Amino acid sequence: MKAGSLLPMAASVVPREDAPGRAPDRTHEAHDWQWQLRHAVSSADELARALPLTPGELAGARRAEHQGLPLRITPYYLSLVDRDDPNCPVRRQCVPDAREDDTVPGDLVDPLGEEAHEVAPHLVQRYPDRVLLLATDRCAVYCRFCTRSRMVGNGDGAVSLDALAPALAWLRSNPEVRDVIVSGGDPLAMATDRLVRVVAAVRAVETVETIRLATRVPVTLPMRITPELVQALRPYHPIWVMTHFNHPKEITNEARAACERLADAGFPVMNQTVLLAGINDDEAVLAALFRGLVRSRVRPYYLLQADPVRGTGHLRTPLERGVELMARLQGRVSGIALPKFICDTPGGRGKVPLQADPVVARRPLEGTTTLRTFRGEFVEYVDPPRAPSCPRS
Numbered sequence: 170m171k172a173g174s175l176l177p178m179a180a181s182v183v184p185r186e187d188a189p190g191r192a193p194d195r196t197h198e199a200h201d202w203q204w205q206l207r208h209a210v211s212s213a214d215e216l217a218r219a220l221p222l223t224p225g226e227l228a229g230a231r232r233a234e235h236q237g238l239p240l241r242i243t244p245y246y247l248s249l250v251d252r253d254d255p256n257c258p259v260r261r262q263c264v265p266d267a268r269e270d271d272t273v274p275g276d277l278v279d280p281l282g283e284e285a286h287e288v289a290p291h292l293v294q295r296y297p298d299r300v301l302l303l304a305t306d307r308c309a310v311y312c313r314f315c316t317r318s319r320m321v322g323n324g325d326g327a328v329s330l331d332a333l334a335p336a337l338a339w340l341r342s343n344p345e346v347r348d349v350i351v352s353g354g355d356p357l358a359m360a361t362d363r364l365v366r367v368v369a370a371v372r373a374v375e376t377v378e379t380i381r382l383a384t385r386v387p388v389t390l391p392m393r394i395t396p397e398l399v400q401a402l403r404p405y406h407p408i409w410v411m412t413h414f415n416h417p418k419e420i421t422n423e424a425r426a427a428c429e430r431l432a433d434a435g436f437p438v439m440n441q442t443v444l445l446a447g448i449n450d451d452e453a454v455l456a457a458l459f460r461g462l463v464r465s466r467v468r469p470y471y472l473l474q475a476d477p478v479r480g481t482g483h484l485r486t487p488l489e490r491g492v493e494l495m496a497r498l499q500g501r502v503s504g505i506a507l508p509k510f511i512c513d514t515p516g517g518r519g520k521v522p523l524q525a526d527p528v529v530a531r532r533p534l535e536g537t538t539t540l541r542t543f544r545g546e547f548v549e550y551v552d553p554p555r556a557p558s559c560p561r562s
């Protein structure tokens with residue numbers, strides 16, 4: 170990146186005010202996803218030229234140059250950052266922090282035990298019917314809360330089909346697996362032809378029913394969702410896209426257009442928000458985010474308790490915070506906009522949905538239950554007389 174060239178360009182990529190119909194001044198180059206990747210900020214000096222950094226951010230950026238999760242921010246995503254606010258919710262997701270050096274109780278290098286659950290190179294199985302295929306270690310932006318900070322950005326990039334051959338062979342010999350989540354890194358940061366070769370190879374396994382692409386590209390590099398990309402992937406449906414919007418500021422006109430392009434081409438788009446301290450652990454912020462996603466034809470699927478990744482203690486919330494927030498949103502936000510709150514248990518033991526218990530009292534002999542509504546009222550529910558069970562088919 171050329172010194173001093175970033176901000177005037179980046180500010181023109183996305184309107185600061187996401188007013189419907191407003192046409193910002195955009196250059197052709199800034200709309201080219203490969204240009205965005207080539208011009209991504211990846212050093213402390215580049216970042217310091219683009220933003221006035223706090224001492225903690227500068228120390229974090231210098232650390233990221235040689236240790237831990239690397240630094241990488243596309244000009245597009247950087248243009249969403251408030252230059253004057255170190256607490257900007259976009260900034261805190263992408264700008265390194267000196268506290269990444271800290272370790273707090275519960276921290277783990279591999280919080281989901283993925284290395285222990287590897288069944289073939291680049292293939293992780295934590296549930297009987299689905300697997301995770303790690304197709305690359307590169308992303309458009311390196312998120313400071315990343316669960317795979319132990320490996321992203323530090324390998325050889327996209328994995329070759331030869332190197333994926335044992336994983337594909339394992340899939341062919343394990344027909345109980347119906348769902349393959351292609352992840353990384355970010356698979357949509359790969360070149361289209363490489364990505365399509367991987368997707369085609371997975372689709373060629375007859376017992377695989379669903380392919381999911383786990384990607385943050387609609388958030389950090391939405392211009393990557395080109396008509397050519399969706400056309401290239403369409404023959405391999407059903408493909409679901411799992412993305413990660415964490416704050417309403419990320420739902421720009423560009424991001425919305427990317428999600429709509431996917432939806433128009435038949436890709437169901439689901440969102441997994443990571444609950445992050447001081448970024449989105451707020452009822453109004455989450456309500457705006459979930460409603461904005463639904464308007465963009467994206468289903469809020471999970472609100473995830475942030476995984477206890479080493480060096481992310483400053484970004485994590487107590488478990489109870491998510492339960493409280495979801496209880497406050499219940500009934501106030503439409504059901505199609507409400508995700509499940511999930512804790513992915515440390516060690517890779519599986520996801521646990523969490524919610525405040527609305528059952529105040531159960532009286533099975535009487536067949537009545539007292540429920541607490543979202544307004545805090547107590548309501549009696551009376552069971553019907555016992556009927557015979559549905560015969561098994």
Ligand code: SF4
Binds near residue numbers: 354
């Ligand atoms: S895009 Fe995903 S894999 Fe890449 S850094 Fe962000 S969270 Fe991690």
